[in-house]
Amino acid sequence: MSDASDPRGIPAVPADADDAELVHAVERNTAEMLLRMGDAGGGVRRDDDVTWTMGGSPLDYHNAVVAAQLRSDTADGVILESRDRLAAAGLSGSWHVGPSMRPKDLRARLERAGFVSDGEEPGMVASLGGHRPGDDRVRPPSDVTIEIVRDTARLDEWTHALGSGFGEGPREAAWVGEMFRRIGLDHPDWHHLLARRDDRVVGTATVLVASGVGGLFFVMTVPDARRQGIGAAITRAAMLVARDAGMHHAVLTSSTAGRALYESVGFRQVCTIRLHTWRPL
Numbered sequence: 109m110s111d112a113s114d115p116r117g118i119p120a121v122p123a124d125a126d127d128a129e130l131v132h133a134v135e136r137n138t139a140e141m142l143l144r145m146g147d148a149g150g151g152v153r154r155d156d157d158v159t160w161t162m163g164g165s166p167l168d169y170h171n172a173v174v175a176a177q178l179r180s181d182t183a184d185g186v187i188l189e190s191r192d193r194l195a196a197a198g199l200s201g202s203w204h205v206g207p208s209m210r211p212k213d214l215r216a217r218l219e220r221a222g223f224v225s226d227g228e229e230p231g232m233v234a235s236l237g238g239h240r241p242g243d244d245r246v247r248p249p250s251d252v253t254i255e256i257v258r259d260t261a262r263l264d265e266w267t268h269a270l271g272s273g274f275g276e277g278p279r280e281a282a283w284v285g286e287m288f289r290r291i292g293l294d295h296p297d298w299h300h301l302l303a304r305r306d307d308r309v310v311g312t313a314t315v316l317v318a319s320g321v322g323g324l325f326f327v328m329t330v331p332d333a334r335r336q337g338i339g340a341a342i343t344r345a346a347m348l349v350a351r352d353a354g355m356h357h358a359v360l361t362s363s364t365a366g367r368a369l370y371e372s373v374g375f376r377q378v379c380t381i382r383l384h385t386w387r388p389l
Contacts, residue, residue: 310338
């Protein structure tokens with residue numbers, strides 16, 4: 109068994125990990141992404157029983173409670189505190205309720221407090237042991253190259269492309285790009301990829317090596333270049349970055365639309381993350 113570890117010294121999740129371990133890795137890596145971006149934005153709270161980030165994002169997704177081990181007699185108070193903190197800051201926010209969060213009736217408590225069920229994301233895992241860079245199924249189109257973002261000019265290109273086709277568009281992309289600029293492009297945990305065609309960026313992805321796995325985020329192909337193999341190719345390239353960092357598994361949370369793409373390169377669902385959102389009136 110490999111003794112590889114992520115850049116913070118956490119051992120890689122073993123290649124033969126069971127699904128319970130993999131579910132935990134999905135939850136922890138996704139939480140780390142949100143928390144580290146929140147740290148860059150200036151607002152994270154980590155307690156024994158609850159962890160949340162309010163880094164000033166304009167999006168409810170990023171102002172989030174990402175871990176909770178609450179007792180039945182304290183849960184409602186923490187939920188109300190999170191809502192009140194959001195209201196005081198004038199922010200929308202969310203709870204990302206994964207399988208490990210407690211109490212078991214947390215979702216019902218959130219809804220009673222005014223948090224609205226706002227969809228779910230499949231938590232997915234891929235083993236990196238059997239993949240090779242020359243896999244014809246995910247080779248980039250011949251006129252597309254994939255590169256690592258290493259300077260602010262490339263980050264600006266990455267951000268502009270992300271804004272053209274991901275999530276909330278330019279509003280989300282501008283905040284994400286600024287957080288990555290603050291974190292730094294030489295940070296050993298983070299790797300940002302872009303796909304380029306004819307000197308134009310047509311795809312993006314980010315890898316966060318944390319919690320013993322490589323987490324894939326912000327995987328996007330610009331709208332007029334979709335269904336041409338670019339999304340699969342940049343996903344595969346991101347998986348190779350995680351493998352080259354010594355990880356045995358890549359993880360991600362998927363949109364409904366993206367699930368088939370990820371399954372095509374070896375991901376499978378191991379859990380579901382359910383979102384509950386609160387927005388100021």
